[in-house]
Amino acid sequence: NTKITQSPRYLILGRANKSLECEQHLGHNAMYWYKQSAEKPPELMFLYNLKQLIRNETVPSRFIPECPDSSKLLLHISAVDPEDSAVYFCASSQERGLGENTGQLYFGEGSKLTVL
């Protein structure tokens, strides 16, 4: 899948700070960060539409999203906790506008974070 690229693919952290990067080549206007813990479904963390943060689920403040342009999404992580060990997926979709049915999500391959 080269339509949505994520980096790094694997990340092992102590208490350091790090950023995850995502770029989509689909021309979509909505981008998402999902967290998937082992044996669990993906859970929405953040949602951007046209570079505006419009959905921010209950996420610890050590996770800070950034959307520098409509095709890029960053997730800055500081002082990670063992409960943060998971795969972080970037996704995108083409939305027709608020209040209308959602479009299908396209997911990247994920960034696997392991907290020591």
Next chain:
Amino acid sequence: GDSVTQTEGQVALSEEDFLTIHCNYSASGYPALFWYVQYPGEGPQFLFRASRDKEKGSSRGFEATYDKGTTSFHLRKASVQESDSAVYYCALGDANSGTYQRFGTGTKLQVVP
């Protein structure tokens, strides 16, 4: 709030068996309903969607029909193959926000030859 329930956590079948994975939802109005499949080490992949009562979605031999009366969107396949082994997620699109999809707990399908 809106939610989606998958009753089977795991399903084990033999090749050519018939598959049913149950999905029920709780939401107001007509939320969009989706099925995704996730293979090990990969992100979820869209299978198909439906957004109106009695609308049928289908892809790769899988199908599901939106049923507002029973609030269901069950996944079916007439004859499974070993390559269908994966985790299947039913998802519900938030009709109010228009841009948020909530995933069910997932069903792990194992097909043996």
